[in-house]
Amino acid sequence: MNSRRQFLGKAGAATLGISISGIETLSAMNSAPQKLMEDRVLNVAIMGLGSYGTRVAKAMESCTRAKLVGLISGSPEKVVAWREKYNIPAENCYDYGNFDAIKNNPAIDAVYVITPNALHAEQSIRVAKAGKHVICEKPMAINAKEGKEMVDACREAGVHLLIGYRMHFEAKTLEVVRMREAGEFGKPLFFQGLSGFVIGDPTQWRLDPKLSGGGAMMDIGIYSINGARYMLGEEPIWVTAQEVKNNPEKFRDGIDETITFQMGFPSGAVASCLSTYSMNNLDKFYLNGTKGFAEMQPSTGYGPIEGRTDQGPLVAEHVMHQTTQMDEMAKLIFENKAPKVPVDGEEGLKDMVIIDAVFKAVKTGEKVSLV
The missing domain is CATH 3.40.50.720 (NAD(P)-binding Rossmann-like Domain)
Structure with a gap:
């Protein structure tokens, strides 16, 4: 039976005027463009x-x-x-x-x-x-x-x-996302994000509102906003926020020193976050669910990231975040390889909408709807 099927296949190819080797050549030619993209730098x-x-x-x-x-x-x-x-x-x-x-x-x-x-x-x-x-x-x-x-x-x-969301390619971060998606933490209920450090040179562009567009929130607070979204796996529907400014000479109008803010999510989960330019040792994410938790500290620094869950420590080789980021972005551009956590412009825009809402909540003292 096999020999008869092989004979018929060869006969059919001959009828079309195409040799078996020709078919193999065509197949190789069709796969060549994809292979070229996989190798492209x-x-x-x-x-x-x-x-x-x-x-x-x-x-x-x-x-x-x-x-x-x-x-x-x-x-x-x-x-x-x-x-x-x-x-x-x-x-x-x-x-x-x-x-x-x-x-x-x-x-x-x-x-x-x-x-x-x-x-x-x-x-x-x-x-x-x-x-x-x-x-x-x-x-x-x-x-x-x-x-x-x-x-x-x-x-x-x-x-x-x-x-440039380098954390979206970081191995321990992606493991927490995987565990949450797999239900290993149960239903996520709470996220805490602490993002801050004591900023130095008061003449730098980050403290110039015309160049920075804001203070700690734009620089470091965005990590907690973005982290809450990928750790909980949801988009927030409301924001509240409060600002504290102890050094108005250094942190002039338009430059936030410290903002605490809260976000609510469709599932009922909440996030409580802090963004500051006046305190060190603040680089921590904590996710709590009905079955378990994940804790990362440092959570967004240049590494290595350290963390644990209720099941034990997070273990992965440390690679410079930007190395992995750039290699993966090349694959995204040339192969349309979608990352686990998006890094496209729409992803960045979502964070900007939330930051705008945080600043509005600070100014008005009201809960700001995101829907």
Whole structure:
């Protein structure tokens, strides 16, 4: 029977004028484009060569799917130093005035925008209009209106907009998400997020409302907002918030020092969070359910992340977060590989809507609806 089936298969192929080897060749040709995408390296230009840009560049030295190939900076002296260190061609280097010319540079696939918050929207939209994929550091903008403009511009340009949510690829974080989805904690009831540190130099851009769009909430509080969403697996439906400012000279109008805020979720779960620029040792997530819990401290620092659940310690190899992030973003762009926790512009926009609501709740003293 098998020999008869093989004979008929060969006869049919011969009738069509196609040899068996030809069929195999066609099959290989069809799979070749996918294989090419799986091997393709994402060529990235970093915009903003400050401390975090430096961290990303260092992390990318260990990437297998992403490579630093270009620079965009307003500091010529930094460009010179980085060119020498990373062997960047002169034709791949730009300043903030002329970087629209990347449109004509096929050596660059994407730009990672790592500049002050207030510059993100305008710069990201320019990158999109130049036809390059956008990776933007969080927060994606200074408010939801700007975030929506970024999402729309990238969609219109047909490019990806990704937000630098490195924790969405971190192994211990993803294990907690897996356990929650598997029901190992039972019904989630409560989340606590503590995010803060004592900020230093009072002249830095993070304490300038025109550049930052806010204080601790924009910088560190967003981790608790985002963490509550992926730890509980729901979107909040209301927010309340209170602000404390003990040092108005350092934290002037438009710069929040400390905000405590609460969020309610459709299931009845609640989140209680704190964002501050005036206290150290605050980097903790706690998730409590009807059957168990997860506790992480540090929960969002550069690592290693430490944590435990009611079942024991969380164990995973520590890899530089930005290394994993950039490799996984390359797969997302070239292979449409969806991450467990989204990192697209819509994800970033959700956080901006909540941040806007937190600031409104502080100002009005009222519960702000998110639905």
